[in-house]
Amino acid sequence: MSPFTGSAARTERWRHLRVDLTDGVATVTLERPEKLNALTFGAYADLRDLLAELSRERAVRALVLAGEGRGFCSGGDVDEIIGATLSMDTAQLLDFNRMTGQVVRAVRECPFPVVAAIHGVAAGAGAVLALAADFRVADPTARFAFLFTRVGLSGGDMGAAYLLPRVVGLGHATRLLMLGDPVRAPEAERIGLVSELAEEGRADEAAQALARRLSEGPALAYAQTKALLTAELDMPLAAAVELDASTQALLMTGEDYAEFHAAFTAKRPPKWRGR
Numbered sequence: 001m002s003p004f005t006g007s008a009a010r011t012e013r014w015r016h017l018r019v020d021l022t023d024g025v026a027t028v029t030l031e032r033p034e035k036l037n038a039l040t041f042g043a044y045a046d047l048r049d050l051l052a053e054l055s056r057e058r059a060v061r062a063l064v065l066a067g068e069g070r071g072f073c074s075g076g077d078v079d080e081i082i083g084a085t086l087s088m089d090t091a092q093l094l095d096f097n098r099m100t101g102q103v104v105r106a107v108r109e110c111p112f113p114v115v116a117a118i119h120g121v122a123a124g125a126g127a128v129l130a131l132a133a134d135f136r137v138a139d140p141t142a143r144f145a146f147l148f149t150r151v152g153l154s155g156g157d158m159g160a161a162y163l164l165p166r167v168v169g170l171g172h173a174t175r176l177l178m179l180g181d182p183v184r185a186p187e188a189e190r191i192g193l194v195s196e197l198a199e200e201g202r203a204d205e206a207a208q209a210l211a212r213r214l215s216e217g218p219a220l221a222y223a224q225t226k227a228l229l230t231a232e233l234d235m236p237l238a239a240a241v242e243l244d245a246s247t248q249a250l251l252m253t254g255e256d257y258a259e260f261h262a263a264f265t266a267k268r269p270p271k272w273r274g275r
Contacts, residue, residue: 016043024061024215033069038077051106061215075124107132111223117207139203145182219274
């Protein structure tokens with residue numbers, strides 16, 4: 001995403017999300033606890049637009065995506081989305097499905113690490129949002145379910161068929177996307193879907209701790225690492241190592257690289273500036 005500001009002014013208040021920015025860490029909370037944070041058309045649009053805005057702000061160095069109440073996110077709202085889509089024509093349906101994919105792209109392409117803090121249910125689109133994050137910190141109560149085939153749709157929704165095999169392997173991805181069976185936190189950790197299994201009731205705390213660690217690190221190095229992880233998924237080796245070489249050459253001209261050497265020589269911790 002481009003860091004250059006567009007013509008629109010910064011949004012101060014979001015209708016479907018709670019947003020807090022403290023010491024470089026943006027915390028974005030899905031805020032419909034009475035519906036297990038089920039997503040609406042507006043919530044999808046807010047997430048897409050918020051990530052674009054935060055990507056233009058140098059103040060954001062890490063982001064935590066969390067859910068209010070008893071679960072992370074139960075997916076698309078059955079009445080407000082599934083019911084509504086039954087009366088849409090093909091062009092409208094394509095616009096909607098493209099928007100949901102834009103949210104996933106925004107999570108993958110924003111220049112800062114995204115940490116999903118997961119407790120309770122992460123189902124359907126909620127499971128894909130967690131999947132798109134760079135890190136998934138889960139409570140032992142967490143359970144993931146890619147439910148798309150259960151409602152008569154393809155399991156390859158919002159990029160799930162692209163991302164999930166690359167995270168857990170083709171065999172596990174086929175089982176999860178085809179059958180839609182829930183996967184509880186211990187198994188999710190075993191197959192690589194969970195990055196860190198927190199103590200019960202402490203997933204949000206653990207996610208914040210990880211985000212603070214990331215926010216205090218070399219932001220430009222993290223941004224480039226994230227970009228390369230995404231870009232090189234489909235590259236041949238020769239192209240990947242050439243892109244690595246170009247990226248490292250550019251980073252070697254940066255202030256953080258020189259700062260590491262100065263700190264190492266002076267036997268002090270480096271003071272990362274993200275430059």
